[in-house]
Amino acid sequence: MSEIARNSPDPRLWLKQRSRWSIVEIAFWLAALLPFFLFPAYLTLASQIAIAALFAVSVDLVLGYAGIVTLGHAMFFGLGAYAAGLISKAGWGEPLSGLVMAGVFAGLVGYVASFIIVRVQHLALIMITLGLGILSYELANAMSWLTGGTDGLQGVDTWPLFGAFEFDLWGKTAYSYALAGLFIGVMVCRRMVHSSFGLALRGIRENVRRMPAIGSDYRAHLQTVYAISAAIAGAAGALLTQTTDTVSLDVLSFQRSADVVVMLILGGTGRLYGGIVGAIIFLVARDQLAGINPQYWYFWIGVLLMVVVLVMPSGILGGLARLAGKRD
Amino acid sequence: MSGKTLAAAVFGIGLAWSAAASAQETLKVGVILPFSGPFADAGAQLDAGIKLYMQQNGDEVAGKKIEIIRKDTGGPAPDVAKRLAQELVVRDEVDILAGFALTPEALGAADVATEAKKLMVVMNAATSVVTEKSPYIVRTSLTIPQVNYAFGKWAFEKSGVKEAYTLVADYGPGHDAESSFAKGFTEAGGKIVGADKTPVANPDFSAFVQRVKDASPEAVYIFIPGGAQPAAIGKALAERGLTPPATKILAQGELTHPEALESMGDTAKGIITAFHYTLERDDPLNTEFVKAYRDANGGRSPDLFSIGGYDGMHLIYEALKKTNGDAAGDALVEAAKGMSWTSPRGPMSIDPETRDTIQTIYIREVQEVDGKLQNVIVEEIPDVKDPLHGQAK
Numbered sequence: 115m116s117e118i119a120r121n122s123p124d125p126r127l128w129l130k131q132r133s134r135w136s137i138v139e140i141a142f143w144l145a146a147l148l149p150f151f152l153f154p155a156y157l158t159l160a161s162q163i164a165i166a167a168l169f170a171v172s173v174d175l176v177l178g179y180a181g182i183v184t185l186g187h188a189m190f191f192g193l194g195a196y197a198a199g200l201i202s203k204a205g206w207g208e209p210l211s212g213l214v215m216a217g218v219f220a221g222l223v224g225y226v227a228s229f230i231i232v233r234v235q236h237l238a239l240i241m242i243t244l245g246l247g248i249l250s251y252e253l254a255n256a257m258s259w260l261t262g263g264t265d266g267l268q269g270v271d272t273w274p275l276f277g278a279f280e281f282d283l284w285g286k287t288a289y290s291y292a293l294a295g296l297f298i299g300v301m302v303c304r305r306m307v308h309s310s311f312g313l314a315l316r317g318i319r320e321n322v323r324r325m326p327a328i329g330s331d332y333r334a335h336l337q338t339v340y341a342i343s344a345a346i347a348g349a350a351g352a353l354l355t356q357t358t359d360t361v362s363l364d365v366l367s368f369q370r371s372a373d374v375v376v377m378l379i380l381g382g383t384g385r386l387y388g389g390i391v392g393a394i395i396f397l398v399a400r401d402q403l404a405g406i407n408p409q410y411w412y413f414w415i416g417v418l419l420m421v422v423v424l425v426m427p428s429g430i431l432g433g434l435a436r437l438a439g440k441r442d
Numbered sequence: 443m444s445g446k447t448l449a450a451a452v453f454g455i456g457l458a459w460s461a462a463a464s465a466q467e468t469l470k471v472g473v474i475l476p477f478s479g480p481f482a483d484a485g486a487q488l489d490a491g492i493k494l495y496m497q498q499n500g501d502e503v504a505g506k507k508i509e510i511i512r513k514d515t516g517g518p519a520p521d522v523a524k525r526l527a528q529e530l531v532v533r534d535e536v537d538i539l540a541g542f543a544l545t546p547e548a549l550g551a552a553d554v555a556t557e558a559k560k561l562m563v564v565m566n567a568a569t570s571v572v573t574e575k576s577p578y579i580v581r582t583s584l585t586i587p588q589v590n591y592a593f594g595k596w597a598f599e600k601s602g603v604k605e606a607y608t609l610v611a612d613y614g615p616g617h618d619a620e621s622s623f624a625k626g627f628t629e630a631g632g633k634i635v636g637a638d639k640t641p642v643a644n645p646d647f648s649a650f651v652q653r654v655k656d657a658s659p660e661a662v663y664i665f666i667p668g669g670a671q672p673a674a675i676g677k678a679l680a681e682r683g684l685t686p687p688a689t690k691i692l693a694q695g696e697l698t699h700p701e702a703l704e705s706m707g708d709t710a711k712g713i714i715t716a717f718h719y720t721l722e723r724d725d726p727l728n729t730e731f732v733k734a735y736r737d738a739n740g741g742r743s744p745d746l747f748s749i750g751g752y753d754g755m756h757l758i759y760e761a762l763k764k765t766n767g768d769a770a771g772d773a774l775v776e777a778a779k780g781m782s783w784t785s786p787r788g789p790m791s792i793d794p795e796t797r798d799t800i801q802t803i804y805i806r807e808v809q810e811v812d813g814k815l816q817n818v819i820v821e822e823i824p825d826v827k828d829p830l831h832g833q834a835k
Contacts, residue, residue: 156533158529158532159525263614264518264613264614264615265545265569265571266520266550283531283532283557284528285528285532354521358521358525360520360524360549361520362550363518364517364519364520364521369479408477408512408514409482
């Protein structure tokens with residue numbers, strides 16, 4: 115917090131300064147458009163990267179900013195995915211409204227779950243999130259009349275975007291849609307973490323016991339951020355459903371919860387773009403390595419992860435920021 | 443290796459590759475399978491079937507060179523399977539999609555086959571509905587209802603069982619097996635006296651087996667996934683004295699797979715199973731297939747996945763011969779319809795209406811032959827079709 119004192123006496127001014135757009139950030143979003151021109155054959159992969167990135171950003175919000183270590187966030191991703199699928203199956207295939215409904219639904223469930231989440235910390239917290247994730251997976255498995263069980267949900271049919279853009283084989287619509295979703299999601303998070311609310315979250319992460327001492331209701335803050343994060347994760351799940359027209363139990367799996375944490379650690383936690391960078395590296399590496407050797411590609415992911423955490427403990431973005439001489 | 447040598451090597455390989463490619467037209471087959479994750483073994487066995495067929499029959503058909511591009515889904519992941527199918531079509535420009543060990547993945551990729559008009563050969567995924575999802579899907583494996591409906595009928599009509607109890611794993615294939623066995627059994631006149639479902643992951647069978655014992659049925663029908671479970675349930679059955687001939691044990695073939703038999707020991711004797719492929723079937727074609735497979739895979743025996751991959755490649759080769767190398771989806775599907783051949787599993791054909799497999803279902807009993815337990819075929823039910831097609835919806 116010494117930075118505040120040094121740079122400006124007024125915290126609001128400091129926040130404003132922090133939320134200014136940097137050239138790197140603008141360049142990043144422009145670069146996100148490059149796949150349309152440079153890799154038109156990779157747009158489907160790009161769309162799934164954008165979706166994974168949005169999911170990673172939602173986890174970053176709770177893990178990186180609020181310090182809630184979660185191993186069960188696929189629960190909300192899956193809830194959003196199933197909600198979007200069921201809405202579409204029920205005869206309403208309009209993507210935008212389906213996306214909003216799925217996000218709101220996941221957010222509501224997240225709010226309910228947050229009552230348990232704020233009561234526990236550390237190891238117990240990991241166990242609770244893990245438990246919730248496994249519970250939701252098994253519940254979906256048991257309720258096969260609703261979810262289709264192991265075969266996956268059948269009959270999902272997403273209508274063209276704005277009634278005009280079909281989800282095509284090349285993935286042009288899918289990538290545009292997923293990228294727009296990611297952009298909006300990141301903007302919402304950006305606004306949030308650069309507000310006094312975001313500062314309060316970091317305070318909770320650094321020392322939860324001191325927060326009540328300065329008059330901050332940390333439980334309410336945690337509940338809010340958890341619900342918002344759940345809603346964003348749900349929206350990411352809904353994007354996956356709508357761009358692929360498939361939903362299966364896999365959206366709720368522990369693997370997905372774990373993978374997203376891996377992406378976040380690769381990219382760097384607590385800096386929003388870390389999740390995006392992590393998702394890009396993880397999925398591109400996976401695609402390329404699995405292309406070379408479909409059986410043992412996970413080995414190289416493991417090596418990559420170890421190298422990154424050993425050489426750059428605060429993730430790739432953290433390492434880059436340190437190289438550039440910036441402090442967080 | 444220095445940078446220069448590496449560059450030279452890469453250049454050389456590139457040259458060789460492009461020379462080979464330009465010599466004749468290549469035809470690409472995209473194989474989508476779970477090569478990693480919980481179903482990696484199924485993916486590997488299926489792929490070994492594909493490789494063996496190509497090793498035996500060369501990689502050239504109708505003047506074209508067959509190139510296989512393998513993609514890993516990493517488990518039951520329909521969204522990944524769909525993406526891979528899309529990428530194979532637009533990026534790698536494959537002519538045929540193949541593989542698909544798991545039902546959700548086959549269903550996920552089905553739309554791509556329809557949209558891109560590519561032949562899609564499903565080499566395992568065993569839920570009935572799969573072939574109905576796209577007119578470009580042809581299946582060379584089995585369906586669970588196909589085996590178990592016929593089995594249920596046989597159990598009442600031929601083996602004289604009047605009442606049975608069903609015990610199945612609590613997941614999609616288990617539910618399918620239970621309902622189709624019960625359907626065949628009750629339609630023939632039998633009665634289901636009780637039904638139970640066991641958890642898919644790490645079940646403790648003792649409580650379930652005790653329940654079956656309390657009901658003291660004439661026969662119990664079991665469906666569980668392969669792997670470690672057959673031995674576990676065999677032990678639980680033996681401990682409670684639920685063994686043949688006092689109680690008839692009926693099951694789908696996984697239960698008495700050779701590796702499972704080894705660990706079950708004598709308790710397995712007398713178990714009756716139904717399956718479309720029997721490793722021990724005495725038939726020159728099968729013997730040759732099993733020997734070649736073991737030679738190529740370090741002694742590992744082929745299983746249902748291997749035979750699905752092997753016959754799937756046969757279908758692709760034969761269809762291409764029929765169309766003279768024309769790889770258009772419509773032409774290949776037309777060529778595949780009604781095709782019939784003799785496989786190591788026995789005679790089989792593709793139903794022109796449903797594009798599904800019609801094949802012989804073998805009823806086998808575990809017997810001791812030369813001091814070794816094995817599945818001995820006691821009856822063959824020829825030309826069995828899937829009973830569910832055309833009934834859904």
